Amino acid sequence: MALQPDALMPSHRVPPDIAPWLLIAALAAGAFFVMASPSTWLTLTIAGLAMGLMLFIIASGLTLVFGLMDVLNFGHGVFIATGAFVATTVLGPAGFGAPGSWLLAPEPALQILAVLAAMVLAMVLTGALGFLFERVIVRPVYGQHLKQILITMGGMIVVEELIKSIWGAQAIALPLPECLRGVYLLGDAAIERFRLFAVLIGLGVLLALSQLLSRTKIGLLVRAGVQDREMVESLGYPVRRLFVAVFVAGSALAGLGGALWGLYQQTITAQIGAQVNVLIFIVIIMGGLGSVTGSLLAALLVGLMANYTGFLAPKIALFSNIGLMVAVLSWRPQGLRALASSR
Amino acid sequence: MSGAVLCLSGVQTRIGAYHILHGVDLTVPAGCVLMLLGRNGAGKTTCVRTIMQHWRACAGSVRFDGHDLGALTPSAVAHLGVAYVPENMGIFSDLTVRDNLLLAARSARTVAQIDRTRLARIFSHFPALERFWLTPAGSLSGGQKQMLAVARALIERRRLLLIDEPSKGLAPAIVETLITALAEARAEGTTILMVEQNLSVARRLGDHCAVMDQGRIVHQGAMAAFSADPALQARLLGFTLGSGGHSAEGMHGFAA
Amino acid sequence: MRKLAFLSNDPPKSRLLAALLAAVVAALALAPLLFPGAKALAVAAKILVFVLLVASYDLLLGYTGIVSFAHTMFFGIGAYGIAIACTVLGPSWSAIGLGLMAALTTSALLALLIGLLSLRVRAIFFAMVTLAVASATQTLASQLSAWTGGEDGLNFRVPIELSAGYRWLETPLPGLGFSVPADGRLLAYWGLFAVVSASFLILLRVVNSPFGRVLQAIRENAFRAEAIGFRTTLYRTQAVVIAALFATLAGALLALWLRYNGPDTSLSFELMLDILLMVVIGGMGTMYGAWLGSALFLLAQNYLQTALASLGQPLADLVGLLVGSDANRILVGVLSWSVELLSPQRWLLWLGILFVLSVYYFPSGIVGRLR
Numbered sequence: 001m002a003l004q005p006d007a008l009m010p011s012h013r014v015p016p017d018i019a020p021w022l023l024i025a026a027l028a029a030g031a032f033f034v035m036a037s038p039s040t041w042l043t044l045t046i047a048g049l050a051m052g053l054m055l056f057i058i059a060s061g062l063t064l065v066f067g068l069m070d071v072l073n074f075g076h077g078v079f080i081a082t083g084a085f086v087a088t089t090v091l092g093p094a095g096f097g098a099p100g101s102w103l104l105a106p107e108p109a110l111q112i113l114a115v116l117a118a119m120v121l122a123m124v125l126t127g128a129l130g131f132l133f134e135r136v137i138v139r140p141v142y143g144q145h146l147k148q149i150l151i152t153m154g155g156m157i158v159v160e161e162l163i164k165s166i167w168g169a170q171a172i173a174l175p176l177p178e179c180l181r182g183v184y185l186l187g188d189a190a191i192e193r194f195r196l197f198a199v200l201i202g203l204g205v206l207l208a209l210s211q212l213l214s215r216t217k218i219g220l221l222v223r224a225g226v227q228d229r230e231m232v233e234s235l236g237y238p239v240r241r242l243f244v245a246v247f248v249a250g251s252a253l254a255g256l257g258g259a260l261w262g263l264y265q266q267t268i269t270a271q272i273g274a275q276v277n278v279l280i281f282i283v284i285i286m287g288g289l290g291s292v293t294g295s296l297l298a299a300l301l302v303g304l305m306a307n308y309t310g311f312l313a314p315k316i317a318l319f320s321n322i323g324l325m326v327a328v329l330s331w332r333p334q335g336l337r338a339l340a341s342s343r
Numbered sequence: 344m345s346g347a348v349l350c351l352s353g354v355q356t357r358i359g360a361y362h363i364l365h366g367v368d369l370t371v372p373a374g375c376v377l378m379l380l381g382r383n384g385a386g387k388t389t390c391v392r393t394i395m396q397h398w399r400a401c402a403g404s405v406r407f408d409g410h411d412l413g414a415l416t417p418s419a420v421a422h423l424g425v426a427y428v429p430e431n432m433g434i435f436s437d438l439t440v441r442d443n444l445l446l447a448a449r450s451a452r453t454v455a456q457i458d459r460t461r462l463a464r465i466f467s468h469f470p471a472l473e474r475f476w477l478t479p480a481g482s483l484s485g486g487q488k489q490m491l492a493v494a495r496a497l498i499e500r501r502r503l504l505l506i507d508e509p510s511k512g513l514a515p516a517i518v519e520t521l522i523t524a525l526a527e528a529r530a531e532g533t534t535i536l537m538v539e540q541n542l543s544v545a546r547r548l549g550d551h552c553a554v555m556d557q558g559r560i561v562h563q564g565a566m567a568a569f570s571a572d573p574a575l576q577a578r579l580l581g582f583t584l585g586s587g588g589h590s591a592e593g594m595h596g597f598a599a
Numbered sequence: 600m601r602k603l604a605f606l607s608n609d610p611p612k613s614r615l616l617a618a619l620l621a622a623v624v625a626a627l628a629l630a631p632l633l634f635p636g637a638k639a640l641a642v643a644a645k646i647l648v649f650v651l652l653v654a655s656y657d658l659l660l661g662y663t664g665i666v667s668f669a670h671t672m673f674f675g676i677g678a679y680g681i682a683i684a685c686t687v688l689g690p691s692w693s694a695i696g697l698g699l700m701a702a703l704t705t706s707a708l709l710a711l712l713i714g715l716l717s718l719r720v721r722a723i724f725f726a727m728v729t730l731a732v733a734s735a736t737q738t739l740a741s742q743l744s745a746w747t748g749g750e751d752g753l754n755f756r757v758p759i760e761l762s763a764g765y766r767w768l769e770t771p772l773p774g775l776g777f778s779v780p781a782d783g784r785l786l787a788y789w790g791l792f793a794v795v796s797a798s799f800l801i802l803l804r805v806v807n808s809p810f811g812r813v814l815q816a817i818r819e820n821a822f823r824a825e826a827i828g829f830r831t832t833l834y835r836t837q838a839v840v841i842a843a844l845f846a847t848l849a850g851a852l853l854a855l856w857l858r859y860n861g862p863d864t865s866l867s868f869e870l871m872l873d874i875l876l877m878v879v880i881g882g883m884g885t886m887y888g889a890w891l892g893s894a895l896f897l898l899a900q901n902y903l904q905t906a907l908a909s910l911g912q913p914l915a916d917l918v919g920l921l922v923g924s925d926a927n928r929i930l931v932g933v934l935s936w937s938v939e940l941l942s943p944q945r946w947l948l949w950l951g952i953l954f955v956l957s958v959y960y961f962p963s964g965i966v967g968r969l970r
Binding site: 096217220221223225227228230231232233234235236237238239 | 438445447
Binding site: 148285 | 724809872948955
């Protein structure tokens with residue numbers, strides 16, 4: 001059968017878009033030259049990567065929720081806060097932080113287990129909260145952006161107050177186990193143990209997420225749904241249920257991120273959600289709404305930038321991230337990884 | 344009507360302030376290919392979308408195989424064995440050709456579980472899909488995307504195919520393969536309802552035809568009879584088939 | 600007919616609503632004479648400031664359909680304008696004038712910038728960008744401590760005519776069972792009332808003008824408005840600028856009243872949420888909602904706590920009884936938590952729930968319900 005020659009690029013592969021990665025490398029390299037000592041650079045870079053990966057964990061769920069169902073949850077910070085607070089209870093005197101319990105045990109393995117338990121419980125409880133949040137707050141306002149913004153903010157106020165009613169309004173300390181405190185010394189560079197741990201967890205989540213999204217059918221459904229929700233429905237998949245699943249997963253991830261963030265900061269207040277919210281929004285706008293890879297790239301940029309400027313010029317830290325966002329959007333107005341969606 | 348698998352009666356659809364379908368009565372016999380013809384804006388796409396329940400009819404009923412579709416969501420309709428190929432193809436550009444087909448194959452949880460025989464047949468009709476198996480679908484040419492869209496409807500056996508203008512903008516050779524592939528589906532017992540403006544395709548593939556105008560069915564009958572009646576064609580569509588065809592410009596873009 | 604023109608032909612449209620509004624306005628006008636004590640006056644003054652702030656936000660959200668989280672930024676600019684001017688130049692009327700002018704100009708320029716740059720993008724982007732900008736401004740204010748007094752803020756003196764020591768009448772004024780000295784604070788309060796009322800009437804005129812109608816058309820269907828020929832970005836930008844100017848004025852008034860300003864007083868995110876609560880509960884797109892929403896919110900903030908305390912008391916007693924006995928631990932836990940929910944500090948929880956319910960069921964707020 002004679003077919004017309006098809007117009008397509010000679011290679012069967014699309015050239016990978018490495019420009020954003022180069023941007024990250026450029027930022028790191030730039031910081032290297034500005035800083036006097038390589039060891040400081042190393043410490044800050046690892047800290048930046050740790051922060052970036054934590055931001056990615058939190059942002060990935062939010063960006064998928066938006067990409068899939070065009071819902072922006074302004075109250076996403078609430079899941080961050082809940083995760084952090086659940087972690088304080090699990091690792092506190094009522095949980096594994098009790099005298100004789102795992103957190104205070106001499107064996108590092110048990111200590112790590114306590115932290116992992118806190119993370120898992122944080123994910124489970126925030127996932128459940130996410131389920132309720134979607135059903136009660138979000139579901140009635142699909143498609144109405146104005147109401148979504150207002151309602152999710154309202155939901156955030158309510159949940160924040162509920163958090164305060166359970167845990168109190170003052171700051172609470174989140175204790176790190178012995179084996180995760182302190183630093184490793186690599187030559188002159190001091191690398192905080194917990195940050196390394198956070199990097200490992202972050203990479204683990206990244207790996208799991210990327211495998212899920214590229215190799216499993218449900219992952220494919222999510223990606224397809226971000227592009228063309230209606231077609232996914234036409235192929236026979238109930239998009240409603242898919243969305244609830246993504247929302248719950250996104251909330252759980254935010255809870256995990258919150259627990260990590262809380263351990264990172266070591267003290268938390270009920271406002272922790274609102275504080276991280278701003279950074280998260282910068283990340284998902286910069287990354288491109290709906291793109292998980294985009295939010296990874298943006299999160300790494302934000303994490304690195306925050307740590308570099310935090311050291312070099314602390315006063316402009318938050319502005320530097322806004323400036324970065326403006327610069328990136330001038331280059332790519334739809335974000336680092338804009339999705340071609342047929343919406 | 345016995346043997347009818349899809350039955351619309353008195354279907355009216357409104358979209359926002361626009362009243363598009365004004366009482367559509369359409370019967371599609373089982374195992375046939377019915378061509379839905381009509382001028383631009385007659386309501387053909389709206390009709391198909393209403394069947395698929397992407398838009399709800401505000402009056403009348405849509406029955407498929409005894410089921411009332413009005414109570415179902417589009418995914419439930421799909422589960423009754425209906426495949427929909429929309430006008431814009433609905434290709435997931437970020438996913439590979441393989442992944443697009445995997446999603447369409449509902450019973451397969453992994454690629455390995457896709458029916459090998461059917462896949463081989465699809466490849467024989469559309470070799471490009473095999474060549475670009477792992478390429479993101481967004482990089483394919485328009486014609487190849489159309490092939491993929493139709494292939495998705497054929498990857499598993501379906502009872503009913505709803506296809507909206509598949510041959511639009513396609514090269515003649517590709518249109519040939521399209522006709523062959525769809526004819527094979529019909530031979531399997533699949534019913535096909537196809538919106539088509541390319542009358543040569545309509546004539547070759549269609550068993551029956553229905554002509555829409557201003558939201559109503561103004562003619563329904565055998566394709567052969569319609570093809571043989573230039574006066575009828577001129578009256579209903581505004582032009583005639585001529586000596587048969589190809590998808591030349593004259594067939595498309597007629598005055599609405 | 601003269602009365603209607605006074606209200607720009609946009610009357611309350613309901614007897615109950617009109618009565619309620621009249622009562623609120625009258626209560627505020629006569630507050631120094633009706634309610635004894637410094638706290639009552641402070642609450643009344645705050646209500647007035649928020650009426651202006653919320654009305655300006657209603658112009659943005661209710662009439663133009665723009666969600667912006669940067670409104671507190673303009674509020675803060677107004678407050679800091681006065682605070683810095685009075686600190687640096689001393690407590691004089693010219694300093695106040697200068698501070699106000701500087702603040703209004705800054706706000707106008709920023710509003711222009713924000714409007715022209717961001718209003719081309721989707722509403723969600725705009726909302727997020729304003730959130731980021733507001734957050735940055737708050738950080739900036741605490742960091743430029745040389746100018747702004749940092750976290751602690753600025754305490755400053757105001758012109759003698761507005762201070763407590765000044766007497767503009769020899770004899771005290773007759774209050775409701777108490778007498779009120781005719782001092783500068785009284786002048787300040789009534790000045791505040793006058794400015795807020797005048798500004799409100801101006802805003803009412805704006806939203807009922809042809810300009811205001813275009814804004815509402817844009818809110819309903821921006822696409823169609825653009826198709827008809829209105830340059831929506833231009834109109835929206837004007838709305839942002841006008842709203843910003845009135846918010847700045849409100850900030851200046853607040854600073855003048857408090858004789859203090861700090862980042863938490865005028866720039867905090869909590870404040871932005873409070874504005875949202877007031878505008879939604881009062882009624883979006885009504886203007887009058889600003890009076891009711893602010894009054895309700897501030898009264899709740901200051902007086903609901905006592906009410907809640909009395910509600911929670913019987914329940915707390917019950918829990919106390921149960922803890923003594925062998926009651927089920929879970930039941931006790933749940934009951935203690937319920938008591939906690941009713942504790943005075945959780946007044947915001949109930950207001951938040953009211954807010955969520957309002958968005959669902961009464962988007963036009965109290966005003967809408969009463970109409």
